[in-house]
Amino acid sequence: MTTFSKIAEYSAKHPKPADKTFAYGTAGFRTLGDTLDSTVFRVGLLAALRSQSKEGKTIGVMITASHNHERDNGVKLVDPMGEMLQQSWEGYCSEIANASDEQVADILGSIAKAEAVDLSVTPRVVYARDTRPSGPALQAALEDGLAALNADATNYGIVTTPQLHYFVRCLNTAGTPATYGEPSVSGYNHKYGQAYLRLVNGKPHPSPLFIDAANGVGAPQVRSLAAAINSPYFNIKVFNSDTETLGKLNMDCGADYVKSNQRQPPSMELQPDRRYCSFDGDADRIVYYYADAHGAFRLLDGDKISTLIATYLRDLVVTAGIDDLQVGVVQTAYANGSSTSYIKDTLQLPTSFSKTGVKYLHHEAEKMNIGVYFEANGHGTVLFNTGAVAKLQQATPQSPAQADAIERLWALRDLINESVGDAMSDMLLVETILICKGWSLSQWDAAYSDLPSRLLKVVVNDRTIFNTTNAEQTLTSPKGLQEHVDVLVKKYPKGRSFVRPSGTEDAVRVYAEAATRADCDQLAYSVAGAVFDKAGGRGDRPSE
Ligand code: G16
Numbered sequence: 001m002t003t004f005s006k007i008a009e010y011s012a013k014h015p016k017p018a019d020k021t022f023a024y025g026t027a028g029f030r031t032l033g034d035t036l037d038s039t040v041f042r043v044g045l046l047a048a049l050r051s052q053s054k055e056g057k058t059i060g061v062m063i064t065a066s067h068n069h070e071r072d073n074g075v076k077l078v079d080p081m082g083e084m085l086q087q088s089w090e091g092y093c094s095e096i097a098n099a100s101d102e103q104v105a106d107i108l109g110s111i112a113k114a115e116a117v118d119l120s121v122t123p124r125v126v127y128a129r130d131t132r133p134s135g136p137a138l139q140a141a142l143e144d145g146l147a148a149l150n151a152d153a154t155n156y157g158i159v160t161t162p163q164l165h166y167f168v169r170c171l172n173t174a175g176t177p178a179t180y181g182e183p184s185v186s187g188y189n190h191k192y193g194q195a196y197l198r199l200v201n202g203k204p205h206p207s208p209l210f211i212d213a214a215n216g217v218g219a220p221q222v223r224s225l226a227a228a229i230n231s232p233y234f235n236i237k238v239f240n241s242d243t244e245t246l247g248k249l250n251m252d253c254g255a256d257y258v259k260s261n262q263r264q265p266p267s268m269e270l271q272p273d274r275r276y277c278s279f280d281g282d283a284d285r286i287v288y289y290y291a292d293a294h295g296a297f298r299l300l301d302g303d304k305i306s307t308l309i310a311t312y313l314r315d316l317v318v319t320a321g322i323d324d325l326q327v328g329v330v331q332t333a334y335a336n337g338s339s340t341s342y343i344k345d346t347l348q349l350p351t352s353f354s355k356t357g358v359k360y361l362h363h364e365a366e367k368m369n370i371g372v373y374f375e376a377n378g379h380g381t382v383l384f385n386t387g388a389v390a391k392l393q394q395a396t397p398q399s400p401a402q403a404d405a406i407e408r409l410w411a412l413r414d415l416i417n418e419s420v421g422d423a424m425s426d427m428l429l430v431e432t433i434l435i436c437k438g439w440s441l442s443q444w445d446a447a448y449s450d451l452p453s454r455l456l457k458v459v460v461n462d463r464t465i466f467n468t469t470n471a472e473q474t475l476t477s478p479k480g481l482q483e484h485v486d487v488l489v490k491k492y493p494k495g496r497s498f499v500r501p502s503g504t505e506d507a508v509r510v511y512a513e514a515a516t517r518a519d520c521d522q523l524a525y526s527v528a529g530a531v532f533d534k535a536g537g538r539g540d541r542p543s544e
Contacts, residue, residue, distance in 0.1 A: 080168065185221070253278070356500065
């Protein structure tokens with residue numbers, strides 16, 4: 001039986017900073033790493049309670065700030081199937097993170113009561129962290145939270161965020177028909193590596209893939225994956241792999257840098273005909289890029305990845321002769337307008353839009369038989385819902401081609417990390433499709449042309465005054481700002497722009513696209529300027 005008797009003693013070691021308010025945002029708590037001690041301790045308590053509320057299923061805790069600056073850190077909970085924490089519990093996270101030190105045990109008790117938690121169940125929690133310097137101290141705080149509730153806790157060390165999600169799903173499905181794999185790094189490498197080889201065997205060997213690992217945990221982990229695959233089908237060269245030197249994580253490298261700046265990391269010189277990709281700091285995002293015939297940088301972001309995957313899956317479903325197996329795509333407001341038109345008009349696949357945050361896209365994708373979801377920033381995956389699995393099981397092939405397509409769909413499902421967006425699993429999926437089609441990156445890129453787009457950040461005094469509706473594309477406050485944005489957008493052919501507060505950084509994001517690069521940049525900077533002037537901009541006013 002869990003008692004809360006030890007909480008006060010442990011809590012005293014992890015006092016909450018009086019002047020701070022914490023909010024469980026787009027991807028958990030994210031802020032300066034050295035302010036998060038009390039929050040991570042309390043997340044440990046809540047993780048244990050969450051496990052008890054799920055009859056002792058294993059809950060995951062990941063300590064990471066992913067794409068954010070090295071001085072930041074964060075923490076998020078992973079639910080039993082490896083998915084993001086159920087949204088109704090996010091409020092509890094914020095509530096307990098902001099409680100006074102003396103209130104912690106009482107609040108935990110009231111959550112236990114509200115959720116009718118059986119405190120006699122043994123809590124099971126697994127945890128891991130990325131390579132950030134604040135990680136070890138935060139891990140110790142988490143361990144105190146878990147010890148205070150006598151949780152059965154396992155430390156998975158330094159792994160990628162998607163690997164932790166995978167372990168959680170493996171642990172909770174072991175011995176069931178939904179068994180997912182071995183809950184270890186070698187189990188992960190084996191599962192995804194073998195599925196990859198099943199799909200590409202017999203095809204021509206690819207040229208090397210050049211990977212920018214953002215100086216993060218993706219570097220050692222992708223090398224370990226390559227060692228496990230141990231085949232000319234996976235020949236990689238890893239750049240930006242320094243996880244030891246302070247200040248290097250995500251600095252002028254990584255998926256967020258490449259997507260936001262629309263250029264390769266300065267540390268990499270692009271050669272024509274080569275394939276490049278970038279992970280982010282915890283390897284849950286990936287973008288591809290190359291130099292075109294004129295040496296110009298060309299980006300293949302999350303939209304391009306999702307259209308590549310959706311096209312391939314749609315073609316396999318057609319070849320398999322499974323008529324009513326529907327493939328759909330979920331995007332956010334950041335999706336390039338050209339990608340949305342391509343999915344709707346050329347591929348003729350259903351699309352739907354959700355708010356930013358993979359937790360929202362994931363739930364939208366679950367409604368589709370095969371739901372491909374990606375954010376433009378390269379964060380996404382594919383889900384096969386129970387209807388899709390049943391249809392695949394019932395399919396009776398009438399020809400060798402149909403049998404092959406069905407087998408490939410099963411192998412693809414094994415290649416995909418369905419618990420969350422995963423740079424390494426997504427990379428193997430993209431490589432598979434390129435190898436099977438015999439495509440270069442420019443052939444992939446030729447499907448449609450992106451509209452010029454620009455993503456800017458504006459630092460303001462208080463980003464909580466920004467509220468949105470319409471999948472975060474329309475501001476409802478500050479008063480009058482949306483009307484101003486609308487006037488600016490109307491000036492530019494194919495113009496589109498929106499403003500939303502970030503859930504992971506202390507900034508407001510401005511997205512713009514338009515028919516030409518010059519128009520797009522003018523629109524982006526005029527909207528960012530309006531935000532700065534009318535809503536308490538801080539620091540330098542955004543300018544081209
Ligand atoms: C996280 C979320 C993503 C989101 C990104 C930016 O990514 O998991 O879904 O797109 O933050 O969110 P925002 O614009 O609210 O700051 P990551 O890679 O940092 O975990």
